[in-house]
Amino acid sequence: MKKVYNFNAGPSILPRAAIENTAKAVLELGDSGLSLIEISHRSKDFENINNECIALWKELLNIPEGYHVLFLGGGASMQFCMLPYNLLNKKAAYCDSGVWAKKALKEAKLFGEVVTVSSSADKNYCYYPEIKDIPTDADYLHITTNNTIYGTEIHKDIDSPIPVVADMSSDILSRPIDVSKYAVIYGGAQKNVGPAGVAFVVVREDVLGKVQRQIPTMLDYRTHIGEKSLFNTPPVFAIYAMCETLKWVKAQGGVAKLAEINKKKAVMLYDYLDNESKMFVGAAEKSSRSLMNICFVMADQYKAKEEEFMNVTKAAGMVGIKGHRSVGGFRASTYNALPVEAVQALVDCMREYEKKNA
Amino acid sequence: MKKVYNFNAGPSILPRAAIENTAKAVLELGDSGLSLIEISHRSKDFENINNECIALWKELLNIPEGYHVLFLGGGASMQFCMLPYNLLNKKAAYCDSGVWAKKALKEAKLFGEVVTVSSSADKNYCYYPEIKDIPTDADYLHITTNNTIYGTEIHKDIDSPIPVVADMSSDILSRPIDVSKYAVIYGGAQKNVGPAGVAFVVVREDVLGKVQRQIPTMLDYRTHIGEKSLFNTPPVFAIYAMCETLKWVKAQGGVAKLAEINKKKAVMLYDYLDNESKMFVGAAEKSSRSLMNICFVMADQYKAKEEEFMNVTKAAGMVGIKGHRSVGGFRASTYNALPVEAVQALVDCMREYEKKNA
Numbered sequence: 001m002k003k004v005y006n007f008n009a010g011p012s013i014l015p016r017a018a019i020e021n022t023a024k025a026v027l028e029l030g031d032s033g034l035s036l037i038e039i040s041h042r043s044k045d046f047e048n049i050n051n052e053c054i055a056l057w058k059e060l061l062n063i064p065e066g067y068h069v070l071f072l073g074g075g076a077s078m079q080f081c082m083l084p085y086n087l088l089n090k091k092a093a094y095c096d097s098g099v100w101a102k103k104a105l106k107e108a109k110l111f112g113e114v115v116t117v118s119s120s121a122d123k124n125y126c127y128y129p130e131i132k133d134i135p136t137d138a139d140y141l142h143i144t145t146n147n148t149i150y151g152t153e154i155h156k157d158i159d160s161p162i163p164v165v166a167d168m169s170s171d172i173l174s175r176p177i178d179v180s181k182y183a184v185i186y187g188g189a190q191k192n193v194g195p196a197g198v199a200f201v202v203v204r205e206d207v208l209g210k211v212q213r214q215i216p217t218m219l220d221y222r223t224h225i226g227e228k229s230l231f232n233t234p235p236v237f238a239i240y241a242m243c244e245t246l247k248w249v250k251a252q253g254g255v256a257k258l259a260e261i262n263k264k265k266a267v268m269l270y271d272y273l274d275n276e277s278k279m280f281v282g283a284a285e286k287s288s289r290s291l292m293n294i295c296f297v298m299a300d301q302y303k304a305k306e307e308e309f310m311n312v313t314k315a316a317g318m319v320g321i322k323g324h325r326s327v328g329g330f331r332a333s334t335y336n337a338l339p340v341e342a343v344q345a346l347v348d349c350m351r352e353y354e355k356k357n358a
Numbered sequence: 359m360k361k362v363y364n365f366n367a368g369p370s371i372l373p374r375a376a377i378e379n380t381a382k383a384v385l386e387l388g389d390s391g392l393s394l395i396e397i398s399h400r401s402k403d404f405e406n407i408n409n410e411c412i413a414l415w416k417e418l419l420n421i422p423e424g425y426h427v428l429f430l431g432g433g434a435s436m437q438f439c440m441l442p443y444n445l446l447n448k449k450a451a452y453c454d455s456g457v458w459a460k461k462a463l464k465e466a467k468l469f470g471e472v473v474t475v476s477s478s479a480d481k482n483y484c485y486y487p488e489i490k491d492i493p494t495d496a497d498y499l500h501i502t503t504n505n506t507i508y509g510t511e512i513h514k515d516i517d518s519p520i521p522v523v524a525d526m527s528s529d530i531l532s533r534p535i536d537v538s539k540y541a542v543i544y545g546g547a548q549k550n551v552g553p554a555g556v557a558f559v560v561v562r563e564d565v566l567g568k569v570q571r572q573i574p575t576m577l578d579y580r581t582h583i584g585e586k587s588l589f590n591t592p593p594v595f596a597i598y599a600m601c602e603t604l605k606w607v608k609a610q611g612g613v614a615k616l617a618e619i620n621k622k623k624a625v626m627l628y629d630y631l632d633n634e635s636k637m638f639v640g641a642a643e644k645s646s647r648s649l650m651n652i653c654f655v656m657a658d659q660y661k662a663k664e665e666e667f668m669n670v671t672k673a674a675g676m677v678g679i680k681g682h683r684s685v686g687g688f689r690a691s692t693y694n695a696l697p698v699e700a701v702q703a704l705v706d707c708m709r710e711y712e713k714k715n716a
Contacts, residue, residue, distance in 0.1 A: 002389065002391040004391030004392055006396055008396065008397070010591065011395060011397060011398060011591065011594060012396060014393065014395060019385065019393045020385065022384060022395075023381045023385045023393075026377060026381040027377065027378065027381045028359050031360065032362070033359055033360040033361065033362030033675070034364060034677070035372065035377045035381075037377065037380075037552075037553035038364055038366065038370060038372055039366070039369060040368075040678065073431030073433060073436065073555065073593070074430070074431035074432045075591055077575070077576050078431065080575070080576065081575070081577065107574055107575060107576075110574055188590075190591055194395075196395070196591045196595070197431065197592075197593030197594065197595055197596055198555075214468050216468055217435070217438070217439070217461075218432060218435050219439065231435070232433045232435035233433055233546055233548055233554045234554065234555075235431070235554055235555030236553065236554045237554070237595055237599075238555055238593065238596075
């Protein structure tokens with residue numbers, strides 16, 4: 001198998017152990033004589049997998065009593081409407097920190113009044129907007145903790161007078177968080193948690209049941225809480241692969257340990273951008289920089305070389321380096337499973353290119 | 359790997375070739391150096407898989423122009439609310455042929471008036487109710503073509519003065535159908551089509567855009583039509599495995615050929631029940647019998663032996679034979695991927711048990 005450095009923004013690199021264990025289970029689950037994708041979701045085997053996965057979530061994030069962990073289909077995008085369906089009675093507050101935050105906000109408007117508490121749209125979302133003056137009469141405040149496209153991240157669990165709902169699709173499990181400060185944490189799995197095809201929802205039970213509207217069964221969190229996400233056939237494969245990924249997180253020493261390594265990776269690249277390079281420039285404002293998605297562009301006088309450098313990274317076995325079209329340039333996604341070595345290889349590649357071409 | 363006869367009702371047996379090819383792709387997709395679950399859904403590789411899968415659907419079911427094939431998360435249960443969201447303006451007609459039909463009907467009630475055109479609830483759904491007097495002022499008629507729990511199936515494409523919407527979760531691709539007689543065909547993949555984690559929707563474009571309500575983006579079929587199911591990150595693994603399953607269907611000679619084999623399997627078991635056994639009795643009325651889920655019980659005087667026989671089948675390497683609690687007895691699901699040999703083994707097992715115990 002050829003050596004590749006996978007900097008994809010999502011779906012993205014996953015731990016090799018999780019991939020190999022999952023591939024093995026697709027061939028045969030244990031010694032059952034059946035593939036993982038041929039077993040009943042009502043079987044003892046799958047019940048154990050589902051329970052183990054829930055238990056690992058609770059352990060790794062130190063989730064307090066009163067919260068439920070759900071595994072749902074449809075991705076984080078489905079949560080954009082499921083959330084207001086379940087939580088928005090009259091008014092909700094949204095922080096507009098990027099395209100995904102804006103998409104979440106748009107769906108909420110179908111269900112009630114939406115107030116934008118802060119926005120960084122004025123500078124193409126290159127910083128994380130300060131959240132202040134949260135309206136106390138809103139049902140909840142929605143934030144997107146990491147903005148994959150722009151490489152910005154909020155680095156703290158904010159204090160809020162109203163329940164906080166957080167889309168943590170792209171930084172969940174990358175750093176310790178205080179779950180008790182959130183009413184709902186959700187996201188698509190396909191960055192730090194597992195393959196595409198499942199969304200996670202960590203929800204505090206006491207925020208539910210307060211809206212007046214009738215909620216379709218599948219869109220009601222209480223349906224899935226009551227059945228431990230097995231109301232209907234769940235995405236069996238994706239839950240298995242997620243469980244294997246969480247086992248790997250635990251084996252690495254948990255979220256705090258991964259946070260150290262993630263910081264090391266990010267500092268390596270940001271340091272090069274800030275203190276050494278004259279050719280490459282970080283895209284996001286320093287105080288808002290993401291530890292998961294590191295966006296950079298070429299300085300104005302080198303802009304014409306961006307395509308050439310892209311080809312250089314490709315030749316060096318790097319994939320997924322191209323920046324999102326709305327930012328341009330480059331983006332190195334440095335999720336949990338990306339080894340330090342990959343970032344070192346990228347920095348080496350940048351340094352060498354700069355030496356030859358500056 | 360030990361020999362198992364997989365009679366699971368769903369998730370259920372899949373073609374071994376599809377399983378092995380998919381497991382291989384989880385380890386490495388082609389010679390990309392990446393796992394299938396690590397590639398971007400915007401990559402050329404995945405675009406090709408998605409396009410091939412759509413093309414195979416169109417080819418295998420001979421889908422006419424004007425229809426779109428969608429791959430969505432959330433399962434068929436999510437479609438129970440998505441359908442009325444998109445199609446129900448004032449009134450819808452539902453055929454109540456079992457638990458799943460009833461669940462679909464219940465969700466529709468949140469969106470408008472619902473008329474039950476026919477029901478077999480009076481006899482615990484042991485027959486497929488005759489559909490007549492379809493209200494011409496309803497927006498659509500909803501049917502469930504195969505009732506997994508009760509082992510009943512409608513064996514024809516009905517004529518209807520209003521658009522027909524069909525849940526074909528458990529008999530899609532098992533027999534040729536005339537797609538032009540349906541406005542929407544949908545279902546969960548996890549029987550004849552692939553693993554759990556993806557639902558298919560075949561929708562005729564001209565039935566959309568006629569409702570007044572605002573539809574959340576992810577619940578609007580038009581969102582997914584416009585993006586070929588890639589509006590957000592799709593269930594990559596499930597689509598790949600589905601594509602491999604469809605390739606197998608094609609390699610077997612297509613749906614018509616599989617229908618012949620499915621008939622052969624069903625006749626083998628039903629013949630034994632009708633013409634030979636005094637111990638086992640078919641559960642569904644003859645004219646309504648499913649070719650996918652064959653339900654049978656023990657005759658009254660042998661009822662006490664059901665558990666013992668269940669253990670005999672287990673010892674013979676059979677899984678998933680237990681009937682649903684609402685029917686009792688036994689259920690042999692004989693989906694496309696189940697070999698004739700498995701049904702023969704079951705009939706042999708029944709015959710031998712009867713000989714010893716009658």
